[in-house]
Amino acid sequence: MFPDRVLSGMRPTGALHLGHHHGALKNWVRLQNEVECLFFVADWHALTTSYDEVSRIEKNTWDMVIDWLAAGVDPAQATLFIQSRVPEHAELTLLLGMITPLGWLERVPTYKDQIEKLSQKDLGMYGFLGYPLMQAADILIYRANRVPVGEDQVSHLELTREIARRFNHIYGREPGFEEKAEAAIRRMGTKKGRLYEEFRTRYLQEGDEAALESARALLAEMQNISLGDRERLFGYLEGKGKVILPEPQPLLTECARLPGLDGTKMSKSLGNTIALRETPDNISKKIRAMPTDPARIRRTDPGEPDRCPVWQFHQLYSDDNTRQWAQQGCRNASIGCLDCKQPVIDGIVAEQAPMLERAQPYLDDPALVRNIVEDGCERAHRLACETMRDVRDAMGLGYS
Known part of the structure; x- marks a missing residue:
């Protein structure tokens, strides 16, 4: 089982306002005290709609990170980093693109909405179409199992779940998977191995959900098997392959509704905000x-x-x-x-x-911010490399 981990990010649009504070940042501050959190600046995502307006990306990035820190996000408790400083995001986006059907991207609700809303801008670009795929890679590269979203965003996360599911289906059935899973059961020890097999049989033959949960709990507490064996046994438990990329679950959050100064939605483009x-x-x-x-x-x-x-x-x-x-x-x-x-x-x-x-x-002292982000990028890079090692191996690219 992968550790509990939360991932969330924002595009660098500059100084944040009260809508961001009540809609996201207050929740980030709460979550950092409860679970491992990674918060990132989605600077590559900024290019999907503003590819010809790049002059302010750097300044907007630092302004936004300062706002996070001002709001109470603590770099001692959460990892703060910049997306483009971790190139594994791009590599995973590329590799996931090899198995993601084009129709999945075209049916994303916001795709056509944004094209209509930004009709004055040419968005017929590969990067804009692939925006949801990169979002999926952002989450899956850290094997984050919880993503804070409002109810209106749950459908967006489902695409990430579908991509993870498809990846595991195609690449989780490694050669000799069943034999390796059976060997991993033996390494659990006689008593616990037998218990695991009993739970597995009850679930697969009778659909016993309680047995499934009991088997998962049993695997989670096992200390004498490797992470690779644990992943195999989670997949074997449900008649699937090895879980390489876990399916992230929505972490539903109540977003306080705050209007702009004119009564409409608070937005910098409308000039109706109160900055943070x-x-x-x-x-x-x-x-x-x-x-x-x-x-x-x-x-x-x-x-x-x-x-x-x-x-x-x-x-x-x-x-x-x-x-x-x-x-x-x-x-x-x-x-x-x-x-x-x-x-x-x-x-x-x-x-x-x-x-x-x-x-x-x-x-x-702006160097303080840069040092925080540099440390965060190093940690994010280490986690991303762990995932990419397994992804490359699964896809036949783990040359040695």
Whole structure:
């Protein structure tokens, strides 16, 4: 069994905003305390749609990593690295491309959506079509078994699972697989080997899921067999081949919905964001300029919080008493919109104060950021090399 490992990444679009913070970074900070995590800058992915706009990739990369650190991502607990600094990503993408049907890529939901949305740009490129394949390689190269996604992204991860499944089906049946699996059972010892075979028989003949789980638990605790034998026995257990690339599972996360300053989705392209490291003055100016319930034309007009974008900020930044005050004051017109906005301003400023403090050393000395990323790239490279050794061997490329 492969160790629990989480992988997630972001394209380097520059300084991040509150939407990124509530949608992803808060979750990253929580996960790094629970499981091994790898977080990467997807700079090659940036080229799939912005292949002719490369001048800001480097600056955007460093700005984004500083935002991660400011938000509380800890390089002592998580591995931070840049995709293009680990060339094994490209090699695995190439090799997986040899077995991935073209139709699988063309049916990815976002493929046609993005072509329509970015109709002003020529996206008839191999790199854009292969974007989901590279995403799969990003995950599989580290044998990550958990990937944080929202419910709307689960279908994207299924392609990665299908590719891993196909790879294992084609290449997991190594010559003499059954004989090697039987030999591995003998190395488990007489008692545990017999128990494994009993569980396997119950699962294959009767579909007993409890027996399957018991056999998996038995393998997970075995210390006297090699990793290769363990992988064979996991595959043999279900009548499959050796598991070379594990199928990653979605780690469903609740993404807090945060609108932009105009009430639509927060997006830099729409110019409606609050950056992760805004000055208190800028935060105040932006929130005070936000539109509110259009029914409140005058100060004395009652309003409805559910129609007001500011109310969604209250749900994230205010306590119960303040939210109740805001709702009642809006509906009976006892408070004005600027009054209602002040607790939101105070909440965002308070949240960002430690972020500004954490970011300052990296702004003062950029070498600190580069050293963190360099260390992360070295660790990521070691893990990627382990996977590629097994992939090359399975595909007949492990020349010695």
